[in-house]
Amino acid sequence: xxxxxxxxxxxxxxxGSGKTTLLNRILTEQHGKRIAVIENEFGEIGVxxxxxxxADEEIFEMNNGCICCTxxxxxxxxxxxxxxxxxxxxxILIETTGLADPGPVAQTFFVDEEIQTRLRLxxxxxxxxxxxxxxxxxxxxxxxxxxxxxxxLILNKSDLVPPEDLERLEARVRSMNSMARIVRAERANxxxxxxxxxxxxxxxxxxxxxxxxxxxxYPFEWGGLYALTPGQYELRLEPGPDxxxxxxxxxxxxxxxxxxxxxxxxxxxxxFETVECPGKFVLEVxxxxxxxxxxxxxxEEFAAAFSGPQxxxxxxxxxxxxxxxxxxxxxxxxxxxxxxxxxxxxxxxxLQTRGNDIFRMKGILSLSGQAExxxxxxxxxxxxxxxxxxxxxxPRRNQLVFIGRNLDRAALTAGFAACLC
Amino acid sequence: MPVLSGPKELVASWRVEAGGHVIALAxxxxxxxxxxxxxxxxxxxxxxxxLRVIRExxxxxxxxxxxxxxxxLKPLLASCGHDGVLRLWxxxxxxxxxxxxxxxxxxxxxxxxxxxxxxALGAGKRVxxxxxxxxxxxxxxxxxxxxxxxxxxxxxxxAGTEETLVSCGYNGLALWQPELEEAxxxxxxxxxxxxxxxxxxxxxxxxxxxDATVQFWILATGKELQMSGYRAKIxxxxxDPQCRYLATGGSATVVVWxxxxxxxxxxxxxxxxxxxxxLSQLEWEPRGPRLVSGCEEGxxxxxxxxxxxxxxxxxxxxxxxxxxxxxxxxxxxxxxxRVEVYPT
Numbered sequence: 024x025x026x027x028x029x030x031x032x033x034x035x036x037x038x039g040s041g042k043t044t045l046l047n048r049i050l051t052e053q054h055g056k057r058i059a060v061i062e063n064e065f066g067e068i069g070v071x072x073x074x075x076x077x078a079d080e081e082i083f084e085m086n087n088g089c090i091c092c093t094x095x096x097x098x099x100x101x102x103x104x105x106x107x108x109x110x111x112x113x114x115i116l117i118e119t120t121g122l123a124d125p126g127p128v129a130q131t132f133f134v135d136e137e138i139q140t141r142l143r144l145x146x147x148x149x150x151x152x153x154x155x156x157x158x159x160x161x162x163x164x165x166x167x168x169x170x171x172x173x174x175x176l177i178l179n180k181s182d183l184v185p186p187e188d189l190e191r192l193e194a195r196v197r198s199m200n201s202m203a204r205i206v207r208a209e210r211a212n213x214x215x216x217x218x219x220x221x222x223x224x225x226x227x228x229x230x231x232x233x234x235x236x237x238x239x240x241y242p243f244e245w246g247g248l249y250a251l252t253p254g255q256y257e258l259r260l261e262p263g264p265d266x267x268x269x270x271x272x273x274x275x276x277x278x279x280x281x282x283x284x285x286x287x288x289x290x291x292x293x294x295f296e297t298v299e300c301p302g303k304f305v306l307e308v309x310x311x312x313x314x315x316x317x318x319x320x321x322x323e324e325f326a327a328a329f330s331g332p333q334x335x336x337x338x339x340x341x342x343x344x345x346x347x348x349x350x351x352x353x354x355x356x357x358x359x360x361x362x363x364x365x366x367x368x369x370x371x372x373x374l375q376t377r378g379n380d381i382f383r384m385k386g387i388l389s390l391s392g393q394a395e396x397x398x399x400x401x402x403x404x405x406x407x408x409x410x411x412x413x414x415x416x417x418p419r420r421n422q423l424v425f426i427g428r429n430l431d432r433a434a435l436t437a438g439f440a441a442c443l444c
Numbered sequence: 445m446p447v448l449s450g451p452k453e454l455v456a457s458w459r460v461e462a463g464g465h466v467i468a469l470a471x472x473x474x475x476x477x478x479x480x481x482x483x484x485x486x487x488x489x490x491x492x493x494x495l496r497v498i499r500e501x502x503x504x505x506x507x508x509x510x511x512x513x514x515x516x517l518k519p520l521l522a523s524c525g526h527d528g529v530l531r532l533w534x535x536x537x538x539x540x541x542x543x544x545x546x547x548x549x550x551x552x553x554x555x556x557x558x559x560x561x562x563x564a565l566g567a568g569k570r571v572x573x574x575x576x577x578x579x580x581x582x583x584x585x586x587x588x589x590x591x592x593x594x595x596x597x598x599x600x601x602x603a604g605t606e607e608t609l610v611s612c613g614y615n616g617l618a619l620w621q622p623e624l625e626e627a628x629x630x631x632x633x634x635x636x637x638x639x640x641x642x643x644x645x646x647x648x649x650x651x652x653x654x655d656a657t658v659q660f661w662i663l664a665t666g667k668e669l670q671m672s673g674y675r676a677k678i679x680x681x682x683x684d685p686q687c688r689y690l691a692t693g694g695s696a697t698v699v700v701w702x703x704x705x706x707x708x709x710x711x712x713x714x715x716x717x718x719x720x721x722x723l724s725q726l727e728w729e730p731r732g733p734r735l736v737s738g739c740e741e742g743x744x745x746x747x748x749x750x751x752x753x754x755x756x757x758x759x760x761x762x763x764x765x766x767x768x769x770x771x772x773x774x775x776x777x778x779x780x781x782r783v784e785v786y787p788t
Contacts, residue, residue, distance in 0.1 A: 077549070081591045083614040083636045085655045096591065096614055096636050096654070100552075104757070107465040107483035107766075108507065136676040136722065412643070 028143040031102075031115045032219055033128050035169045036150030037159060041179040044087055045150065045211035045218070046118060050074075054215055056113040061101055063120040074112075076101055076354040080120065082127050085134060089375060092134060093127040099135050107142045113140070114219050121337050122165045124404055125149075125172040126382065132224070133405040137194045146221030149203075150175035150211070153184045154194055157196035160195070167350045171382040173424045176222030181207040196384050201352035202385065226398045242295070243317040247334035248275055252311045256331040258304040263325035268318060269295040270304050275313040278335045286315040300325050331429060350382075353432045358420040359443045360391035366442040371404070373438070378404035380430070386423025389414065391444050454744065454759035456784040457773075458495055462488045466777030468511045469767035472519040477535050478775050479521055479781050480767075481511040489535060492785060494771065501533055501540075509552050514576070514678065515560040522563055524551035528609055530565060532580060541578055547572050550592060555609070558601040562622055564609050566593030571611045571620055583622060590615045597649075599641040610649055612637035617649065617661065631661060633668075641681040641690065648703070650690050652678030658692050658701075662709070669709050675722075682726040682735070687750055689714075691735050693723035697739045700749045717744045718755050725768040729788065736774060738765025744776055746788075759786070 036042045046060060059074045081097040098117065105115065119128060125147050132144040149169045159166040170176060176196055181189055193205055206217055222228045260268060273290040275282040298304045308314065313335075318327070321339070366388070374381065380402060388397040399408030425435060464482035470580035471478055478490040485508050489499035504525025514520040519535035528549045532542040546566030555564050562583070563574040569592055573665045591614035599608040608628065614636050619629040631659035643650070649661040654677045660669040674694030682691045690701045690708070700718035701708035719739040728735050734756070735747045742763045745755035759776070761784060767777040774786040 081614065083654075083783050084634060085593070085636075086634070087655060094636075094654070099636075099654070100592065104483070104507065104509075107467060200453075330446050380544075 025209065028113055028141060029106075030145035030220060031114055031117060031132070031142050032146045032221070033117045033119060033125060034147050034150070034218075035119045035123055035125050035147065036121070036177075037152060037166065037169075037171070038407070039155065040121075040152040041177075041208075041211040042118060042150045042152035045177075045213070046116065048211060049116065049215065049218070052215070056215075056219075057110065058114045058116055059105060059120065060116045062099065062118045064149045066416075078117075080123070080420070081105060089371075091127065091378075092405055094402060095127045095131045096136055098131050102138055102142060108244075116147075122163075124165060124168050126168065129224075129383075129402040130405055133402065140282065140405065142225045145219065146174035146223030147172050148175045148177065148218050148221070150177050150179050151192075151196070152180055153178045153189060153207075154180045156192065159376050164333050167199065167428070168382065170199050170203075171350050171428075173200060174221050175217060176200065176203045176205045177213055177217070178207045178210070178213055180209065182209040195348075198348055199350045201354055202383070202424055202426065208405055210313065224400060226400060226407070226411070237297060242269070243271075243290075243319050244340055245321045245337065246281075246315055246317045246340070247280065247322075247329075247337045248286075249314050249316065249329075249331055249334050250278060250312075251306075251308045251331055253308050256306040256308065256329065257263055258306070258316070258322075258330075259328045260298060260302055260304070260322075261326040263320065265298050265300065265320065267297050267299050267324060268320055269297050270316065270318050271295045272306055273315045273317070275315045276321075278313055280336045280338060282313060282314050283336055284340055287317070290315065290317050294396075295319070347430065350428050351432070353425045353427075353430050354397045354423070355436055355439050356420065356422050357440060358389075358418065359417060360389050361421065361442050362444050363390050363392070366390070369438055369442050373435075374401070374404045374406065377427070377430075381425055381427040382434045384423065384425045384426075387411070388421050389419040390421070445557075451745070451755040452757040454746065454757045454774075456759070458492070458785040460488075460490060460783045462777070462781040462783050464781050465779045466766050466781060466783060467507075467509060469775055469777045469783070470511055470513050471769050471771040471773075471775065472513045472521075472535065473515060474517045474519060475771050475773070477513075477519050478769070478783070478785065479513070480509050480777055481508045481523065482781065483673050484523065487511060487521070487533070488783075490783065499535070499538060501538070504529065504531070506549075509550075512554055512556055514556050514563075515558060521602060522554055522556065523783055524565060524567075526550060526556045530563075530574070532555070538724075542719045544574075544580065544582070547585065548731070552593065553596050555598055556609045557598045557622075557758055560608065562607060563612075564596050564598070564620075564778075566596050566611060569598065569613070571609070571618070572777070573620075573622055575622070575779070584620075584625070585711045586620060587626065589613055589618060591636075593703075594636070594638050595640045597642050599642050599646045599683050600644050602646045605646070608646075610640055610642065612640050612651055617651070631668075633659070638677060638679055641679050641683050642686045643683050643684055643690075643703070650681050650683070652681045652692065652694065655695055658690075658694070660672050660690075660703075671708065671713075674699070680723060680726045682728055684728050684729065684735070684749075685732045689735075691726045691728070691737075691749065693726055694722055696723065696739065698723060698726065698735070698745075698747065698749075700735070702750070714749050714753065716745075716747055716749065716755075717755055718758070719743055724765050727768045727770050729770050730772075731772075734788075736768055736770060736776075738768050739778060740764045742770075742778060746774075759784070 395410040467483040468481040485503040486503040506526035508525040530546040531540040554565040561662040575583040629645040636653040639652035656674040678694035680693035700714040721741040725738040742761040744759040
């Protein structure tokens with residue numbers, strides 16, 4: 024009997040998003056994999072398959088002292104039974120109902136030892152109907168939850184939507200879920216590897232994402248580093264997307280990008296100057312040296328023209344826009360070691376008080392006194408973590424992401440920072 | 445100098461490869477036949493006198509979930525599974541003696557009443573009752589419960605009382621009696637109850653729960669008692685036939701509660717250590733005092749709880765023990781399809 028745990032993929036998305044199309048493709052394509060599908064009672068899988076099992080969502084709550092969670096009991100029963108069959112599966116797909124909250128499905132894989140021995144949750148894949156999602160994304164909690172929980176977001180029917188709308192949708196879901204991989208599709212035509220073997224809950228890949236998405240958010244989008252001699256310089260701004268733009272200038276230690284980035288921390292402590300657009304920003308330089316200029320929006324948006332030399336280097340930053348978004352991702356990146364006791368206390372308090380609003384979290388931590396990185400993930404109040412490889416030569420730092428509803432970025436960041444040694 | 449005597453090695457008098465995960469194992473009333481139902485569907489019938497496989501019934505398409513012999517000497521086996529059909533088999537015949545609609549596509553459990561007059565089914569979210577007279581006819585289709593029925597158990601026969609059945613699932617227990625249209629009693633409990641065990645004197649129902657607790661329900665007073673501290677969900681529970689002990693799973697240690705006197709509340713249970721991995725089965729010999737345990741590693745141990753805290757005898761079956769049935773002989777089944785019979 025194989026010791027490999029069978030990967031389980033959860034497929035969610037509103038009715039009509041294309042879930043069934045994707046499922047049918049997965050079941051009929053000649054990929055040589057044996058895949059069992061557990062579908063919701065009202066599914067309409069066209070292929071007559073022995074490997075399709077009907078499940079009627081049955082949820083119960085488990086309360087173990089301070090940790091409370093909601094579990095799909097029917098899945099425990101069905102998956103337990105599947106594992107007793109002689110037929111071995113390469114993967115199992117669970118299709119949820121259109122209005123499902125993926126939380127209970129995910130939590131099920133954290134709480135049952137029998138399930139954990141034989142199965143592993145591989146990823147949550149959410150199908151989004153790019154054409155019709157706008158009708159739901161602002162009101163339906165389920166739509167937001169499905170987006171927030173995803174490891175892979177498939178923007179389906181992308182051919183039916185103008186490119187600008189697609190860009191807008193992508194930016195919107197990205198702001199909600201900074202960890203998910205976003206893929207565009209027409210008629211659910213994504214390759215199988217996009218959906219299976221995603222590793223979304225694999226602690227070995229605790230933060231296997233584009234580091235750019237983990238960057239802290241700053242109040243500016245662009246920075247440029249200049250070598251300036253004493254004199255007066257102007258940055259002319261034409262009309263742009265906003266009536267004003269904020270700017271700040273900070274001395275830099277050298278001409279390289281690292282110097283530009285180092286200047287950031289000092290720059291945010293300063294007061295920004297607000298310039299009207301159209302208008303100009305005047306910079307008086309008394310000492311020759313390197314100067315970093317940070318602008319709230321990208322200068323191109325205002326057809327900005329600088330009277331000084333070309334920048335030595337530039338950098339772009341993720342904007343800290345007020346999206347008026349209920350569901351957001353908060354990324355924290357900080358060097359330094361954590362006081363384990365303080366961190367445990369803080370996290371416990373956080374999960375107990377805000378656990379319902381925190382959909383997922385993932386991260387790598389540097390714990391004081393531990394030579395190894397500590398990797399963790401969580402769904403609501405359930406937490407799973409373990410030591411990983413040794414830090415070795417790698418600089419010790421903490422990287423974590425919270426995806427949730429009404430998250431207080433400042434409080435989370437400050438609370439976490441207070442746990443550092 | 446005392447001689448250290450370790451546990452005896454249990455020696456199988458017969459070993460059969462049934463061909464799949466043994467999901468149910470049952471001795472016929474006459475004890476000549478042993479039925480081994482496989483999770484994949486087939487039901488293998490073993491003749492213990494002739495030491496051979498005499499039937500391989502097809503069971504249920506999509507998988508068989510449970511089989512049970514009707515109490516009595518006539519070898520009549522009821523089976524259920526995932527094809528929505530209830531079947532009765534006669535050891536002397538290759539085809540089902542009778543079949544009828546089970547009422548749901550997922551029938552996880554069935555149980556004959558102690559007299560053999562009734563057959564209860566956990567069909568989806570309902571408990572359904574069949575009565576055997578000349579033929580099997582549906583007697584009751586009781587009201588839908590909050591969830592799929594996880595387990596069923598009849599109260600051990602008590603003189604002068606009606607046959608009573610208990611069912612469990614999520615969020616409660618229900619007691620049923622054949623002559624009543626509605627549940628005789630209901631107990632609410634938030635959570636998932638997986639396994640039921642009725643004390644031999646009919647006074648207490650024990651449940652093994654998903655949240656790693658064991659709950660006692662004392663029928664006369666309506667009081668409940670909860671035992672926690674287990675590592676995992678409790679899938680196996682067994683009352684000692686003398687009505688003193690409740691053996692429980694939920695970890696690698698066999699935890700045995702002494703329910704005599706004032707009951708187990710506030711007491712320390714017997715902790716029988718031997719298995720290295722999670723327990724999977726517990727069964728007492730028909731009139732006690734011995735208990736047998738099986739685990740996911742394929743080890744079997746025979747104990748005499750209260751007398752000795754080390755196993756009296758052990759066996760190693762090579763892969764996870766899935767079912768145990770003890771009558772005059774001990775039968776053990778595994779997830780790889782091995783069935784072993786031991787003289788005891």
